[in-house]
Amino acid sequence: MVHSSLRTATAFLLATVPTLALAAPATLTNPIGTNSISELLANLLGLIAMIAFPIIVLFIVYIGFLFVTSRGNPEKLSKAREYLLYAVIGALLVLGAEALSLAIQATVEQL
Numbered sequence: 001m002v003h004s005s006l007r008t009a010t011a012f013l014l015a016t017v018p019t020l021a022l023a024a025p026a027t028l029t030n031p032i033g034t035n036s037i038s039e040l041l042a043n044l045l046g047l048i049a050m051i052a053f054p055i056i057v058l059f060i061v062y063i064g065f066l067f068v069t070s071r072g073n074p075e076k077l078s079k080a081r082e083y084l085l086y087a088v089i090g091a092l093l094v095l096g097a098e099a100l101s102l103a104i105q106a107t108v109e110q111l
Contacts, residue, residue: 038105045101052094059087 034040063083070076 038108042101042105045098049094049098052090056087056091056094059083063087
């Protein structure tokens with residue numbers, strides 16, 4: 001049984017190895033489209049910003065709805081203010097990361 005499968009594997013290898021050796025050389029293409037790590041990180045950060053900003057806008061609209069529906073209830077107003085603070089902090093983090101990335105990239109390009 002073992003000899004039979006060994007013979008089959010050997011026959012398969014002997015049949016395919018010459019074909020693989022004579023095959024045309026393959027060329028690899030870059031699927032990401034960037035040539036350096038800095039370009040990759042800049043593209044990735046841009047993608048994150050493109051996704052984060054609409055979410056932040058929707059979150060701020062939701063917070064406005066919370067303010068309107070609170071009707072003077074102190075607990076609901078404090079919760080809406082807390083959510084607004086979190087939304088502003090999130091927006092500042094995304095903007096700060098984008099600005100920091102651009103500053104670092106400009107500094108590296110000057111070197």
